Amino acid sequence: MTDSLVAAIDQGTTSTRCLLFDRAGRMVSMAQTEHRQHYPRPGWVEHDAIEVWRNVQRVVPRALRQSGATPSQVAALGLANQRETTVVWDPRDGTPYARAITWQDTRTSALVAALRRGPHAETFRRVSGLSPAPYFAGPRVRWLLDNVPGLRDRAEEGNALFGTMDSWLVWNLTGGPDGGLHVTDVTNASRTMLMDLRTLTWAPELLATLDIPPAMLPEIRGNADLGTSCRTLLPGVEIGAVLGDQQAALFGQTCFDAGEAKCTYGTGAFLLMNVGQHVVDSAEGLLPTVAYQLPGEVATYAVEGSIAMAGSLVQWLRDSLQMIDSAPEIETLARSVPDNGGCYVVPAFSGLFAPRWRPDARGVIVGLTSYVDKGHVARAVLEATAWQTRDVVDAVNRGSGLGLRRLKVDGGMTSNYLLMQCLADVLDVPVERPMVTETVSLGAAYLAGLAVGFWADLQDLRKNWHLAARWEPEMSAARRAREQVEWGRAVERAYGWSPE
Ligand SMILES: Nc1ncnc2c1ncn2[C@@H]1O[C@H](COP(=O)(O)OP(=O)(O)O)[C@@H](O)[C@H]1O
Numbered sequence: 290m291t292d293s294l295v296a297a298i299d300q301g302t303t304s305t306r307c308l309l310f311d312r313a314g315r316m317v318s319m320a321q322t323e324h325r326q327h328y329p330r331p332g333w334v335e336h337d338a339i340e341v342w343r344n345v346q347r348v349v350p351r352a353l354r355q356s357g358a359t360p361s362q363v364a365a366l367g368l369a370n371q372r373e374t375t376v377v378w379d380p381r382d383g384t385p386y387a388r389a390i391t392w393q394d395t396r397t398s399a400l401v402a403a404l405r406r407g408p409h410a411e412t413f414r415r416v417s418g419l420s421p422a423p424y425f426a427g428p429r430v431r432w433l434l435d436n437v438p439g440l441r442d443r444a445e446e447g448n449a450l451f452g453t454m455d456s457w458l459v460w461n462l463t464g465g466p467d468g469g470l471h472v473t474d475v476t477n478a479s480r481t482m483l484m485d486l487r488t489l490t491w492a493p494e495l496l497a498t499l500d501i502p503p504a505m506l507p508e509i510r511g512n513a514d515l516g517t518s519c520r521t522l523l524p525g526v527e528i529g530a531v532l533g534d535q536q537a538a539l540f541g542q543t544c545f546d547a548g549e550a551k552c553t554y555g556t557g558a559f560l561l562m563n564v565g566q567h568v569v570d571s572a573e574g575l576l577p578t579v580a581y582q583l584p585g586e587v588a589t590y591a592v593e594g595s596i597a598m599a600g601s602l603v604q605w606l607r608d609s610l611q612m613i614d615s616a617p618e619i620e621t622l623a624r625s626v627p628d629n630g631g632c633y634v635v636p637a638f639s640g641l642f643a644p645r646w647r648p649d650a651r652g653v654i655v656g657l658t659s660y661v662d663k664g665h666v667a668r669a670v671l672e673a674t675a676w677q678t679r680d681v682v683d684a685v686n687r688g689s690g691l692g693l694r695r696l697k698v699d700g701g702m703t704s705n706y707l708l709m710q711c712l713a714d715v716l717d718v719p720v721e722r723p724m725v726t727e728t729v730s731l732g733a734a735y736l737a738g739l740a741v742g743f744w745a746d747l748q749d750l751r752k753n754w755h756l757a758a759r760w761e762p763e764m765s766a767a768r769r770a771r772e773q774v775e776w777g778r779a780v781e782r783a784y785g786w787s788p789e
Pocket residue numbers: 301302303304554555556557599600601602603604616617618619620700701702704705
């Protein structure tokens with residue numbers, strides 16, 4: 290049978306995956322491999338872009354082999370990627386000028402602090418929708434131009450290309466030095482601090498403020514408007530769609546109507562709510578962002594609350610404190626006690642993201658007494674993810690004018706039933722997990738499949754969403770209110786710990 294599958298690449302923070310899906314949206318096969326995290330200095334987190342591209346070249350054939358499919362059976366390829374991670378490379382031979390600076394890297398803090406104090410902060414917010422923060426890609430480009438010897442000259446000559454991981458991979462998939470396409474999509478571009486969020490074009494005034502040569506920039510395309518095929522790896526297979534991984538998860542969860550929201554719980558946690566065709570103001574500490582743009586249509590927007598630490602706090606408990614041997618063990622430990630014993634953990638290891646945006650905050654554990662044991666700390670670690678989500682949901686409800694009525698969830702942490710119940714309790718809305726939890730890949734596959742007519746329309750995709758588990762709120766309103774106040778007091782203790 291020809292054209293029976295759609296392939297998706299999920300190039301994430303810790304690993305790269307390739308998944309194949311059939312017409313019912315069922316996962317047919319998956320191959321995954323991790324790449325190395327480089328921490329050359331405190332606050333710096335880098336990836337080797339060559340290693341990432343090599344991993345893509347490994348996982349795609351492995352996923353095909355596992356399924357027994359041939360490339361001719363692949364109707365289209367969708368690509369979803371970790372966002373904001375910044376690569377600058379030489380188009381003459383495909384060599385990166387430096388390791389990729391990842392979204393978790395805080396080296397641009399001083400540059401960003403100066404921008405926030407300066408006269409252009411409001412222009413960034415008004416045009417790109419984003420208040421300057423080290424999270425976004427634009428300041429990283431400037432940092433590279435200032436710190437890699439000779440790079441500015443190379444960039445002005447047209448011999449240095451900037452891209453987030455999507456651009457880097459598409460360029461390699463379409464031939465690399467041999468005519469590779471230098472493009473990005475509207476969702477990834479909306480995380481650079483350089484794009485006008487309404488016109489979906491690069492904003493000359495923002496480029497000028499950061500002194501970034503326009504010759505470095507990829508062309509911005511709609512999510513399913515690349516109109517090109519792979520020349521390497523899957524020769525002839527159309528690259529049907531490209532989009533940021535969290536937007537892909539929103540699409541994979543079929544949140545197509547305004548007010549529908551999902552939260553993905555992996556290393557960090559990312560809650561996105563579809564808000565339709567308007568840009569929500571960032572006043573509540575949320576990020577207005579492009580959700581997706583279908584061919585021939587105007588963009589659909591989302592509002593996002595990004596949480597820097599969720600599953601990574603569980604990893605810290607496992608690897609640094611060695612309180613557990615594996616991530617799932619945290620549930621057993623947390624269930625050994627009935628509550629948190631008055632203990633709260635605020636995981637501000639590199640400051641707090643949405644909705645508070647406090648780079649000066651650092652991690653704290655409060656409420657310690659002789660009564661508190663490992664079980665209470667484990668519970669507080671899980672509750673930290675739930676309460677951080679509550680802070681984001683409160684901001685979303687205030688900022689969007691659309692009340693959250695249920696939350697669709699996915700990601701590695703959703704296998705923790707205690708956490709999922711806790712989430713429903715603190716949010717006071719039902720929490721739902723679908724059968725296919727690889728929603729990033731599914732969303733990329735869906736968009737790619739729509740582009741080539743593998744699926745007919747959004748309604749066709751909705752039919753593929755099946756409920757696997759649902760958690761209803763059980764906590765009393767009085768207890769919820771009391772614990773929310775305590776959480777808020779704990780967060781205040783984290784503020785100002787770092788002199789930054
Ligand atoms: N049962 C569990 N309870 C709590 N956390 C978990 C559990 N299983 C996995 N995790 C956490 O989930 C994260 C992995 O999820 P995943 O979606 O694969 O993340 P990513 O895509 O960001 O790499 C890890 O940080 C891990 O600590």
